Amino acid sequence: MDRDCELALVARLRAGDAAAFDAVLEQFNTPLFNFLARLTRRRDVAEDLLEETWLRLVTRAPALREDTRVGPWLFTVARNLYASYCRSRLVEDSHITTLIGLWPCGTPQPSPFESAAATESEQRIEAALAALPVLYREALLLVGVQGLSIAEASEVCRVSPDAMRQRISRARALLSRRLDEAIAARLTGLREVET
Amino acid sequence: MTMHDADDVVMRRLRTLRVHDADAARLDRVRARCHAALTERHAHAERRRRRRQFVARVVEPALVGTLSAGYLVAMVFVLLRTYAIR
Numbered sequence: 001m002d003r004d005c006e007l008a009l010v011a012r013l014r015a016g017d018a019a020a021f022d023a024v025l026e027q028f029n030t031p032l033f034n035f036l037a038r039l040t041r042r043r044d045v046a047e048d049l050l051e052e053t054w055l056r057l058v059t060r061a062p063a064l065r066e067d068t069r070v071g072p073w074l075f076t077v078a079r080n081l082y083a084s085y086c087r088s089r090l091v092e093d094s095h096i097t098t099l100i101g102l103w104p105c106g107t108p109q110p111s112p113f114e115s116a117a118a119t120e121s122e123q124r125i126e127a128a129l130a131a132l133p134v135l136y137r138e139a140l141l142l143v144g145v146q147g148l149s150i151a152e153a154s155e156v157c158r159v160s161p162d163a164m165r166q167r168i169s170r171a172r173a174l175l176s177r178r179l180d181e182a183i184a185a186r187l188t189g190l191r192e193v194e195t
Numbered sequence: 196m197t198m199h200d201a202d203d204v205v206m207r208r209l210r211t212l213r214v215h216d217a218d219a220a221r222l223d224r225v226r227a228r229c230h231a232a233l234t235e236r237h238a239h240a241e242r243r244r245r246r247r248q249f250v251a252r253v254v255e256p257a258l259v260g261t262l263s264a265g266y267l268v269a270m271v272f273v274l275l276r277t278y279a280i281r
Binding site: 016018021022025029030033034037046047050051054055057058059062121122125126129140144145147172175176179 | 204205206208209210212213214215216217218221222225226228229230232233234236237240
């Protein structure tokens with residue numbers, strides 16, 4: 001979407017145009033869903049947060065600035081909603097642990113995409129991505145998977161572009177190392193089968 | 196392969212990850228809910244606009260008219276009283 005179209009779309013959104021909303025929904029629903037699902041690692045939570053993101057757009061549209069970048073704005077809302085969800089989960093978990101004392105801590109589960117990945121290579125990368133710390137995962141999801149620029153991603157994560165660049169670099173290195181480890185483990189397994 | 200090349204490979208692989216679609220039925224529900232919210236917002240804005248229009252066209256002139264008439268009547272009384280005293 002070029003900048004002029006985006007500005008026109010924002011103006012229509014501010015005026016409450018349903019067709020403009022549909023255009024934004026068509027363009028960003030799938031990227032937002034993929035971002036949220038890989039971030040939360042749960043399809044149901046991702047769909048709930050996605051719905052909330054769209055409702056936020058509807059309620060906040062009149063207050064949008066004229067020069068708002070729709071994509072980064074939506075990813076920011078989605079990310080903030082995920083942060084709120086994590087905070088509420090933390091509170092819930094802490095209450096439950098004080099009540100029963102033996103509540104299991106949130107163990108990382110395979111993401112829905114990990115289970116659905118077609119190839120082994122894809123499975124490996126989904127698993128490695130899902131196992132990354134959330135700060136690195138969101139940075140890679142925004143820049144690597146969704147194709148946002150460093151500036152846009154830093155705006156979404158509310159950090160400086162330099163900090164985002166550093167985060168991406170560390171995340172790439174960590175992901176690369178995890179993938180190498182996974183491949184090495186697989187090769188060792190194959191060798192054991194052969195001998 | 197250098198470290199930078201390896202990183203590029205990772206980023207390329209990330210870009211080619213499979214894209215999954217959200218549940219279509221749920222998407223329709225979300226769209227309908229948002230459209231309803233937009234319609235409600237539109238209706239609310241319309242009601243507010245009409246109220247403002249009514250105030251501007253009816254209430255304000257009526258208020259100004261009433262005050263002016265009151266002032267005029269008061270002036271007439273003052274004049275009559277002044278002439279009556281004379």
